Amino acid sequence: MRTAEVKRRFLAHFEERGHTVVASAPLPADDPTLLFVNAGMVPFKPYMLGQVSAPYKRATSVQKCIRTLDIDEVGKTTRHGTFFQMNGNFSFGDYFKEDAIRFAWDLLTRSQDAGGYGLDPQRLWATVYLDDDEAYGLWRDVIGVPEERIVRRGMADNYWSMGVPGPCGPCSEIFYDRGPAYGREGGPEVDEDRYMEVWNLVFMQYERGEGTGKADFPILGELPAKNIDTGMGLERMAAILQGVDNLYEIDETRPILNAAARLTGKIYGEHSGQSAAESHPDDVRLRVVADHVRTALMLISDGVTPANEGRGYVLRRILRRSVRAMRLLGYDAPVLPELLPVARDAMAPSYPEVARDFERISSYAYGEEEAFRTTLRQGSQILDQALDTTLRAGEGGSLAASTAFQLHDTYGFPIDLTVEIAGERGLDVDVDGFRELMSEQKRRAKADSQAKKTGHADTGLFRSVLDANGPTDWLAYETLETDSTVLAIFRDGGPVNAARDGEIVQVVLDRTPFYAESGGQDSDAGEITAPSVTAEVLDVQRPVKGLVVHQVRVTGGELGVGQPVHARVDHEWRTGARQAHSGTHVVHAALREVLGPAALQSGSYNRPGYLRLDFAWRGALSPETRSEVEEAANVAVRRDLPVDVRYMPLPEARDIGALALFGETYDENVRVVEIGGAWSRELCGGTHVAHSSQIGSVAITGESSVGAGHRRVEAVTGLEGFRYLARERDLVSQIAEQLNAPRDELPARITALVERAKKAEREAQRLRDEITAGQAGKLAEDARDIDGIAYIATTTDGDARGLASRIRDGVPGGRPAVIAVVGTSGFVVTTNPAARERGLSAADLVRSALEGKGGGSPEMAQGKAPADAAAALDRVAALIPSRLG
Structure with a gap:
């Protein structure tokens, strides 16, 4: 049974029982505590908390979900995935435990010909919370499950919450016995690989507070009404009904895995003699690719785009992990153009929009891969050299935070990838130090912006004004002028009673015609006046929803709290x-x-x-x-x-x-x-x-x-x-006059001039090369000897790389040589083969001389031209004895 059919039968079953079918919410969660929807009940959370009245008593949905905590575990086992679908049925103060249990049992055990899933009742087990005698009795007396297949379990297993403050309650889980081939007998307490959880019936009765873990949180009290929240894993049920072992082998995932295996020449499961916990690295990587490509497809479909923070960073990370996994499998060509269409075809039966919007989806995905391939080319060599240096130094086996930060800041190399690659070499990364460097950079970058938006005022102060006076009467659509009253003034982050000539302050009015910056549109300009005061409006923001705050410069008189004023938008603006x-x-x-x-x-x-x-x-x-x-x-x-x-x-x-x-x-x-x-x-x-x-x-x-x-x-x-357009016209007229040519002849004339200039530059470069060649021989003759190494150091107004190469090639036969040149193009160090045999690396010398900056290969490396060229050249000379093998 295809996954799309499993989904259809679920929704039809509950619709027939009075449930309203609710479409899946987008993956980005409209909830400040979550990046993504991570459970089927998240869109219904306000109804369960009683914050909003539910528009229906019963609902059913198949909700798209993302769980990001498991990213690093994806592929290592067959149970972890980032994207999954949760079938759910919900009751808001309507039915409770008995109907929830009966509805689930009926769908699971009813024959497929009659619209059910046709599971053998003798292979189903139930678990209940320790003291939930009511649920235990329902399973035993109403459904008829033998007592030996009903298991009481503790809070860690059978008490549900989202992991954050909100609804919670005891639950009852249904497990399916996949048979002795999958593990030991004895029920889910003994082996949850053999006994696979397929449905979780949550009896939502309470509200939990802050806490950690699955059991360490306080119960704040009962919810306004008893609710039902159930979740049936769509992928797990599809695996059972399709007769496959896990989520990677169902019809929505296996085609991607097969395509990745075909491209890399690998055979998935070739090493299946190992246990699931010890999967062969090739199988792990194929599963990573299958999961991540499908997840990326669904995230971009729901409007997430690659970025350096938040949801966009999660997407960027999984896209890059899939590309890198394919490279580790031996496939270096672009990956996503081959695999994303396969994911589209697998998911389109359930989500037609992924086919309809594929041009947009693929443009983001392919562009991200293209950028990442460039990042890998630039950053991998530098990271490898840094790891080699760290291993040789033996300084605790940890890559420096400054190196990780440079890779991220200069080359776009994500920290998680640095950690992953370092781990494969047996090294740690100073992640705490990296985060501190990142935080320091962000603090500097946000300082000016924060001053502009709120004048450093605590948003809590703005919220107190909102609570005391209500939302601003915002009239930007209706008028350009209002008579208003000053409600509050803030300066240097705190409230003041008045502002005088020359001061810049934040002003809250009871009503305003000014448009506050939003939706890409800059804020209005204008003025706030009264008989005794004038103030220029510099910026308008909404630091808290409902409150408009004006940043103004008082240009005359004194502006005070409670003062009647006239607010006027600049009409031309x-x-x-x-x-x-x-x-x-x-x-x-x-x-x-x-x-x-x-x-x-x-x-x-x-x-x-x-x-x-x-x-x-x-x-x-x-x-x-x-x-x-x-x-x-x-x-x-x-x-x-x-x-x-x-x-x-x-x-x-x-x-x-x-x-x-x-x-x-x-x-x-x-x-x-x-x-x-x-x-x-x-x-x-x-x-x-x-x-x-x-x-x-x-x-x-x-x-x-x-x-x-x-x-x-x-x-x-x-x-x-x-x-x-007038400036463009005038510019064309001036060029035509200078070249004494009609306008329609200008392109040809300019092309000819450019070609002549290029030819002259090539001739000048040829002459410079001849001069450089003469210098190279003389410099090689005058080399300084350092422990048997010929060290040649010089500066140039021309091409440093070219000069360094010519000097190196002019060093007489077999003599080890290091050449350092500072020029307009940067600081270059190069070594000949004899020097490299003695342990000298150009990349190491450049980075050490420039305090960690710069990079390249052992043969040639480059960094930014230092302010003090002589000192940098002397540092290279001082480094050579300590680097000799």
Whole structure:
């Protein structure tokens, strides 16, 4: 039975029993305590806590889940996976233990012809919590399970919570006996490989507090109503019904594993004589690839994109682990173009959207692999040399934090990969030191931004203002001016009663017309005035939801708490902001019109007259394509398309095709901005023009890469667009005048000039090479002897690498030599074969002379040119005696 059919039967079974079928929530969890949905009940958590009234008494779902704690264990056993699907049925104050047990038993044991799973009742076991006599009696007396197949277990096994404060309660698990081939008799207490857990029935009665582990937490009290939360592992049930051993062999995973085995020439299970706990490394790596490729497909499908933090980092990590696992299996070519389509075909029967959105999904995945292959080329050699040096030094067997940080910061080498590779060489990594260096860097980077956003004020102070006065009456859509009252003033992180001329402070008003920076749109500019005070508005933010805070510079008089003021947005500023934000939507629609639906926005920024838009795409846009996009945008401007704003429930917005920014969370009711109806339809909270013609013009000024699989378009609008085109016109006129050529002949004239300049540069380089060759021979003759090593050190205004190579090649026969050259291109050290035989490595000398910076091979290495060239050259000389073998 295919996994998609297992899923369909589950939902149909519970729908027939009065349950509302609820679609899976996206994997990114709308919960501050979680990165991803990690259990089937997570989307229903507010109902179980009584925070929100459930819109139904009974529900059923098949929820996509991610558990990141098991990433390092994936593949080592056949039970760990990052992505899995949890079938669940839920009751919110309706039925409880008896019906939950009966519903589960009926589906498991009913014949397949009648729509069930057809499991043999004699092979099913039940466990209950230690003192749950009610559940024990139901299994024994209502279902008829013999007492010898009902097991009481403790809190670690049969008491459920999400691992964080929230709903909890005793549970009852159902196990399936896979037979003596899988282990010992005696039930799940004896062997959970043979007795596989297939269903967990949680009797949600209590709320737990903070704590650690599965049992160390307080019970805060009973929930408002008794609830049922059950979870049946879809992959586990599919494995049983398909007659395979584990989740890696079911129809949604095995095709990926088989494709990876075919590409690498490996035979999965060839070494199956070993126990599961001692899987052959090849089998482990094939399982890692199968799990991670499928997980990446599902994460990108739900809007997660590779990044250096949070959810994006988890995705980046699993993509890179799958690529590296294939390299360790001997496959060096690009991996994902071969395997991701296989994952798509395996998952599409259950999730058609992965096929529908595959162009977008694959663009992110392939771009990330391409970037990682570059990272591996640049970083692996440096890491290997650092590990070699650490092993030779024998200093506790730990790679220095500074080296790990340099690999991460300079080459993009992720710390987990550094740890993994070091572990394979028997070395530790100073991870604590690495994290401290990372934290220090982040603290420096965030200092200026934090000052801009909140003036260093504690958000708790802002929240107290919100609690005392309610949310700001925000009127940015309705008006550009309001009569307001000052509710609070903050300076240097604390509250003050007044602000005087020249001071920069944060001001909270009871109502405001100012747009607060959000959705990519910069905040409004303007002023706050009263008869005795003027203040310039520099920035507007929402440090806590519902509260608008203005950063202002008092330019005259004194501004005080409780003072009536007049808040006024700069009309020209808002006009330019509207043009730019509507222009962003127009450029996005134009990109999709020219490139196709995969060119989805992944980020944006706009201010008056300027916009930039990041979108998913691999490869630079040609000049012709840029012109097409620009023309499509300006055609939309000329057509004077109406700009309409509507409010509607989020599901309705999705149904009509409104585009949302992936990774963002939205309220239940959303604001939909349409330009020309369906031509441009997006969820957006920004300010816009009334008709597209009011944008004025769109001129694309640049297009560039902002990361693997992402491009950035920059453009100017309105008056800035006209000014840009005027400057371009004037520039062309000046060039035409200087070259004394008609405009249409300029490209050919400039090409000819460039070719002439290149030819002259080649001739100049030839002459420099001849001079360098003469220098090389003389320098080799004058070499300094250090313990039998010829050491030649010099500086040059030319090519340091070229000069170093020529000197090395000019050293007479067989004499060990080290050459160090400081030039405009950097600090270069090279060694000849005789020197390397005596234990000297150019990479080691460069890194030691430059205090850990730089890298290369034992033959030639390079670093940044030092401020004191003579001192650096002397350090190399001092290092040579200690490095001789």
